[in-house]
Amino acid sequence: MNNDKSIEGSRVKSRHSFFARLPRGTWPLLVLLIFCNWTQESVAMNREETIIRTGMKSKAGRSIDWDVSPDGAKILFNTGHIADGLLLLDVQKQQVSKIPSESGRFWEMAAWSHDGGQIVAISTVVRDNRYQVGEQEVILIDPSTWKHRTLTVSKGVNIFPFFSADGRTIYYFKGEERDSGATPASRFDLYAYDLATDKETRLTYEQIYQVGRGHDDGKTIMFSAYGIRRMPSINPNSRRQQEQRGIYIFDKTSLHLRHFEIDQRNGFFELSFGDRDVARNIYFRAAKLPPGGGRFVWFIYRCNPQGKDCTMLSETQIGTDVRVAQMTGEILISVAQSDEIVFRRLDQVR
Known part of the structure; x- marks a missing residue:
């Protein structure tokens, strides 16, 4: 015991000796350097141009499900409340309208086509005001008439x-x-x-624990997931590697799925894919530990197609997603405030 105390005492003494040898006035400089290291990428966090209001509240504990049209003029979203259904937000007017759907069904997880001419969504059976897991159809919607076509996919829990x-x-x-x-x-x-042949094809055989919305750039499909045990996403702050969220990429030619490596030297983790722009830059949400520890702080990042040169775009919160209007390059993020769902527009893609 005395020996242990002696060793610990020598360590403390060593640390104190180091700081004692620092020139007078160095402490404020050290604090400033630590602060600058934490915020060096956050210049972009002053780029917010517009807050887009909806007047709608989200269901507690449920993430907002949404997508922006390629021209940035409209946003499709769900609040999580079954009675609200699928909603359409006119960005310029900041007006919300409810999309007419089938009786006894809830339209959700809607996504625009790259040219804005079509919408795909999930139509889920609602019985006794409850979602019926496993009774989900994939539907194709014409945004000019809101008429839909049900695709003949096999049974299962179809999402995103x-x-x-x-x-x-x-x-x-x-x-x-x-x-x-x-x-x-x-x-x-x-x-x-x-869509031409009505043929369904299974592309992966991973039995992934959980997945997120994907994006196709013509050559590859990118999405976030966790629970792929053969290729875990490493989180330096957790030992449960197989359960950590990461970004994955599927090559449409080779039909190969792999973990997409993003430069994480600045210390972020728990990556959740959001979108890609026309230049194939990648947008995602990630967490960081603040200086001195404490609760995770969440940010929106952008990196180049190779997963390098990551830039912090905005501080945000868990459950937030990021989308890019493909035609205009506008970057939007969702924020589920306690009293209202709002969207924030960031700078356009440069």
Whole structure:
């Protein structure tokens, strides 16, 4: 015991000796350097140009599901309240209207095609005011009439549909319902639906625990996921590697799925994919530990197509997503405030 105390005492003495040898007035400089290191990328956090109000409240504990049109003029979103249904926000007027849907069904997870001419969404059965997990259809919607077509996909928990870059294929994730556990469904894989032939094709065989919305740039599909045990996303702050969220990329030619490496030398982790712009820059949400420890702080980042040169765009909160209006380059993020859902427009893609 005395020996241990002696060793610890020598360590403390060593640390104190180091600081004692610092020139007078160095402490304020050290504090300033630490602060600058934490905020060096945050110049971009003053770029917010517009707050877009909706007047709608989100359901407690539920993330906002949304997508922006390619021209940046409209936003499709859900609040999480079944009675609200699928909503359309006119960005300029800041007016919200409810999209007419089928009786006994809830339209959600809507996504625009790259040219803005079509919308794909999930139509979920609602019974006794409750979602029926596993009774979800993929539907194609004409935004000029709001008429829809139901795609003949196989049964399963179908979620997060999105268009191919050329608009000819619908991609989505299909999972299995769970009888117990923290989530109602898991074991997801990526599927493709050819709109010309009505043929469904399974693309991956990973049985992923959880997935997020994807994006196709014509050559690759990118999405966030966790629970891919054969290629865990490393979180330096957790030992449970297989459960850490990361960004993955699927090559449409080789049909190969791999973990997409992003330069994390500035200390962020828990990456959640948001979108890509026409130059294939990647937008995502990630967490950082503040100086001195404490609760995670969440930010929106952008990096180049190789996963390098990451820039912090905005401080945000967990559950926030980022989207890019493909035609205009506008960057938007969602914020579920306690009293209202709002969207914030950042600078355009440069």
